[in-house]
Amino acid sequence: MKISIIGTGYVGLVAGAVFSNNGLNTCCIDIDAEKIKLLSTGKSPIYEPLLEEQISSGIRKNTLTFSTKYNSIADSEAIFLAVGTPDLPNGSANLSYLYGAIDQVSKLIKKDAILVIKSTVPPNTCKDIKKYLEKLALANEVVMNPEFLRQGSAVNDFLNPDRIVIGCSSLDAKDKMLKVYENWKDIPKVITDTTTAEMIKYAANSFLATKVAFINEMADLCHHFDGDINMLSYALGLDKRIGKGALKAGPGYGGSCFPKDVSALIHVSKNTGNHILKAVHQANSQRPRLMVEKIKKIVGNVKGKKIGVLGLSFKANTDDIRFSPAIKIVSLLKDAIITAFDPAAMDNAKRVLPDIRYATTLCEVAESADCLLILTEWEDFKDIDYNLIFSKMAKPVIIDLRNLVDKHKLRKIGFSYFAL
Structure with missing residues (x-):
């Protein structure tokens, strides 16, 4: 299964590295060229125990690649968005980076691919994204798949989570997400x-x-x-x-x-x-x-x-x-x-x-x-x-x-x- 992950911060990078070591052909995309250059050598730009080992292993297996170009998502079955949603001065979440990534993805996404939101977003954001895609004449399913990583133990948390939460509205999206997580057999899946x-x-x-x-x-x-x-x-x-x-x-x-x-x-x-x-x-x-x-x-x-x-x-x-x-x-x-x-x-x-x-x-x-x-x-x-x-x-x-x-x-x- 081919997936792409947009954003190589703590969530996106950990997810991409671990997914690549669990049978998924994974491409991580980021606009920071220096970061991508470093990652392509197997080095991590952030300090996180076990992460560099996961990155190097994925590269050796040829299941993990890094790119600054969005065209690598063209044949992906699932595209994960893990960009930042920092707070604005009034306390609300800044979704501009998320929608900026969606604009880029919308030009290349396959019609049967799912768009998976890993960024932390306010309630009803996925519904708004679905409407936004419809205005762009796209019918892709939008899935919410939040992450619960603790910095300092993120790799272990991703490998051994307490639960995997999947928010979706179709059986097809559910089936694709269960395929993504098929190696996490004993972990409770919360489908909502x-x-x-x-x-x-x-x-x-x-x-x-x-x-x-x-x-x-x-x-x-x-x-x-x-x-x-x-x-x-x-x-x-x-x-x-x-x-x-x-x-x-x-x-x-x-x-x-x-x-x-x-x-x-x-x-x-x-x-x-x-x-x-x-x-x-x-x-x-x-x-x-x-x-x-x-x-x-x-x-x-x-x-x-x-x-x-x-x-x-x-x-x-x-x-x-x-x-x-x-x-x-x-x-x-x-x-x-x-x-x-x-x-x-x-x-x-x-x-x-x-x-x-x-x-x-x-x-x-x-x-x-x-x-x-x-x-x-x-x-x-x-x-x-x-x-x-x-x-x-x-x-x-x-x-x-x-x-x-x-x-x-x-x-x-x-x-x-x-x-x-």
Whole structure:
């Protein structure tokens, strides 16, 4: 089966690479010529565990190709659209890239091919696309097939999803999609209409964002009453009605999905009195400022003080800094002298934080520092030689906003250790 994927971001690239290793002849298309040139050599432009191996394997099998030209879709049975739908200033989703891709696809698509939307889009978008195609004298079926990947574990998530959601309105479209996913035999397939499939994606991300905002407020209460947020999170997660996912207290959620999806759902539901998501969005927006207030209570006036920062990406195992709480916190500490380190995200961070210093090693971050902040939950930060770190710091103060490191170990060394 021949498929094409438009867009080589996190979703499109992971999908294309994994599909190509599961028997589908896959062409990934992107307008970025430099990116396509890099991908054609088997290299990934984004940091994502196991992705480069999947890309190289697909190229070796001759089932994965990359192109800047849309003419490769002419013989595809399914064309997946995985372009960005970023939020606009009013919170709504920007669909201009999606419709721009549809205009290109419409010139070449086979009459019996299906158009599969993997981009996150507001409810009824697929119906609108169907009407748009009809105005272009095209009768192609439009399918909604949302993705639920977590950056940092995207390849494994695509290979082993909790469910596969397929929104369609015809048996032919359903059969083609089941053929696409025929190697995912034991995975539940949720077959529904396109609007419900669109809603499932928004609802999933919004619910997870709500859990994050909730556990962060519980962390604040634990601080006030001298409770243990780690034990509270553990106990909540054991409740099967709640589940353990997204119950890790921290400086707030970020990335390319939760912030924009919550904003978009607030926008489309503005006439329905959606109060919960507004509160979630507000609580998360305030989180970095609250973390900076916590830092200043511990450190005092930060002006001129040397602060080491461990972690800049919005979460571990990714180089993505979009809506990263770490970036926001560093920005709010502009009066301090910041030295930062991240295993993958420093090149991206330099574009938005050009005025701070970037360390080449973990130990360099601690040199003469008055305080060390842990802002991203990289496993690397657990295994640091903290005895060496202790010897390098001017003041051995660690503020761990991810509750990552063993407090007993650090306090035994002699650190003043603070966490959520």
